[in-house]
Amino acid sequence: MGNREDLLAGAKRCLIEKGYSRTTARDIANASGVSLAGIGYHFKSKEALMNEALFEAMREWGDELAVALSADVKADTTPLERFEAAWDRVTESFSRLRPLWVTQFELLGQIDHVPEVREQLVRSIKEARVGLAELFEGLEPGSDPERERLVGTVYQAMLTGFLSQWLLDPDSALSGREVVTALRMIAS
Numbered sequence: 001m002g003n004r005e006d007l008l009a010g011a012k013r014c015l016i017e018k019g020y021s022r023t024t025a026r027d028i029a030n031a032s033g034v035s036l037a038g039i040g041y042h043f044k045s046k047e048a049l050m051n052e053a054l055f056e057a058m059r060e061w062g063d064e065l066a067v068a069l070s071a072d073v074k075a076d077t078t079p080l081e082r083f084e085a086a087w088d089r090v091t092e093s094f095s096r097l098r099p100l101w102v103t104q105f106e107l108l109g110q111i112d113h114v115p116e117v118r119e120q121l122v123r124s125i126k127e128a129r130v131g132l133a134e135l136f137e138g139l140e141p142g143s144d145p146e147r148e149r150l151v152g153t154v155y156q157a158m159l160t161g162f163l164s165q166w167l168l169d170p171d172s173a174l175s176g177r178e179v180v181t182a183l184r185m186i187a188s
Contacts, residue, residue, distance in 0.1 A: 004042045006032040011053035016099035019106050020050060047114075054103065055120050061100050062124070065093055066131060083136050084176035090159065091173050094166050101163060129156050 010032025014023040025046040029036045043049035077085070094101065104121075111118045129152030133139055136155055139148060158179075166173045174182070 003032075003034045003038045006034050007038060007042055007049055008053050008056060010034070011049050012057050015050070015053055015057060015103050019099075020054065020103050021106060021110065023050060051114075051116055051120070054107075054117065057100055058104075058120075058124055061097055062128070062131075065090070065097075066135075079137065080180050082138060084180050086135055087176035087179050091162070091166065091175070094163060094173070095170065098167070101167060105164065105167065125156060129153055132156055132159070 007028060010028045010030075011023070013031045014027050018027060023046075025036055025039055028039060028046065028049065032038075039046055039049055043052065107114065107117055107121070111121070130141070130148050131152075132155035133148040133152035134141055137147070137151055142148075162174065162179075
């Protein structure tokens with residue numbers, strides 16, 4: 001790897017270990033083995049480097065989650081069976097990806113002060129909504145944009161809400177079966 005790639009890798013490690021706002025330029029330099037001057041040369045600022053590292057980590061996480069969620073989904077499953085299985089895989093990913101989730105929640109509190117992160121998160125949320133609608137509803141990409149938007153937004157809200165509860169108290173996280181049971185109760 002070159003210095004630029006080393007800096008990105010070091011910044012991603014710092015995101016996981018220290019979070020976004022507590023990471024210093026010196027932390028990144030130490031984690032990457034690259035001088036402090038390398039940050040300015042390759043990225044112009046620590047914030048630009050941290051933002052790029054965050055966006056890259058989010059893309060990697062999204063790719064990893066998409067693979068995990070699409071695994072073993074049989075074509076003949078009912079929507080509720082598909083939801084239950086997918087939900088269980090989502091919650092299993094929470095502990096493995098906890099540092100990234102914590103960082104994203106940390107950034108939500110600062111979102112008005114970091115416009116480039118806000119813009120990226122808005123784009124990511126839109127993509128996630130479509131992906132969640134496709135996954136949970138079994139929709140073909142682009143086949144029903146309004147349905148993707150509506151159900152994807154609800155799934156995104158559920159995911160964010162359940163995730164925030166899980167971050168506080170993982171032992172109380174609902175299983176896919178429990179979420180399906182609760183949804184049936186709400187719908188009845």
